[in-house]
Amino acid sequence: MFNTTAWNRLRYSLYAPLYDAVAERAFRRARHRSLDQVTWQPGMRVLLVGAGTGLDLPWLPRDVEIHATDLSPAMVRRIERRAEALGMDVQAAEMDGEALAFPGEHFDVVVMHLIVAVMPDPAQGLAEARRVLRGDGQLCVMDKFQADDRPASAARRALNALTSAIATDITRQARPLLEGASFTIEQDTPVMMGTLFRALLARPTRPR
Ligand SMILES: C[S@@+](CC[C@H](N)C(=O)[O-])C[C@H]1O[C@@H](n2cnc3c(N)ncnc32)[C@H](O)[C@@H]1O
Numbered sequence: 001m002f003n004t005t006a007w008n009r010l011r012y013s014l015y016a017p018l019y020d021a022v023a024e025r026a027f028r029r030a031r032h033r034s035l036d037q038v039t040w041q042p043g044m045r046v047l048l049v050g051a052g053t054g055l056d057l058p059w060l061p062r063d064v065e066i067h068a069t070d071l072s073p074a075m076v077r078r079i080e081r082r083a084e085a086l087g088m089d090v091q092a093a094e095m096d097g098e099a100l101a102f103p104g105e106h107f108d109v110v111v112m113h114l115i116v117a118v119m120p121d122p123a124q125g126l127a128e129a130r131r132v133l134r135g136d137g138q139l140c141v142m143d144k145f146q147a148d149d150r151p152a153s154a155a156r157r158a159l160n161a162l163t164s165a166i167a168t169d170i171t172r173q174a175r176p177l178l179e180g181a182s183f184t185i186e187q188d189t190p191v192m193m194g195t196l197f198r199a200l201l202a203r204p205t206r207p208r
Contacts, residue, residue, distance in 0.1 A: 003164045005120055008118065012052075012074070012075055016053065016078060019078075024055055029192070030191040030197055033189065034199035035056065035059045035140060045064070045107050048113075054068060054078060057082055060088075066083075069094070071095070072094075079092045097112075097115060097125045098124040098128060100129075112142075116141055116177065117170070123177060126178060126183070130182055133204055135204055139183055139202045141174070142200075143172075145174040146170065146173050156170060156171060174188070174200055178202050182204060183205060184205045185200055188200050
């Protein structure tokens with residue numbers, strides 16, 4: 001499979017100058033609806049994983065503490081520029097979402113927009129999100145997913161060999177991934193292209 005961390009760092013550094021032209025308008029409504037599912041409170045500590053050029057920033061409350069991370073240095077530079085242009089105080093850092101350099105239970109909200117279907121090992125990425133989230137924290141995911149109730153067809157899996165190398169995986173299932181990482185899904189809203197793109201709000205599963 002042609003989906004590795006090194007390849008993603010390289011290709012997203014190449015995509016960075018074009019990213020806004022492709023993704024800004026196309027995902028505006030979906031990312032707004034996704035972030036709208038979060039219950040925001042002043043002073044919350046928020047982590048954006050795979051934050052790209054920072055297209056989520058305009059939709060975030062101004063009275064929260066924002067940490068934005070991405071694998072690609074070119075993306076991190078763009079986040080910093082966007083934050084400055086918006087007059088927002090954002091801590092931006094180059095970081096692999098599968099190995100977050102933050103202590104456990106550090107964040108109130110973790111946002112993963114268009115990254116769960118991109119990272120090579122989404123189970124590891126979600127395990128890291130779970131680790132750094134407080135017990136009552138919120139995970140905010142927006143991405144394209146295969147339906148939870150049936151596996152991807154052979155044709156979709158064949159097409160995935162191409163899409164996962166140049167863009168994104170199209171065979172991942174949200175519910176097994178999130179529940180496998182000990183999250184309980186509270187909201188699951190189709191936000192784009194029928195049910196292909198979904199916005200999910202989840203919390204760490206409480207121990208019984
Ligand atoms: C499709 S873009 C999404 C960007 C942004 N979240 C958005 O909603 O526009 C995927 C981003 O994830 C980053 N990325 C890919 N693999 C990653 C990883 N393992 N850890 C952190 N970021 C990663 C890429 O550099 C890219 O900026």
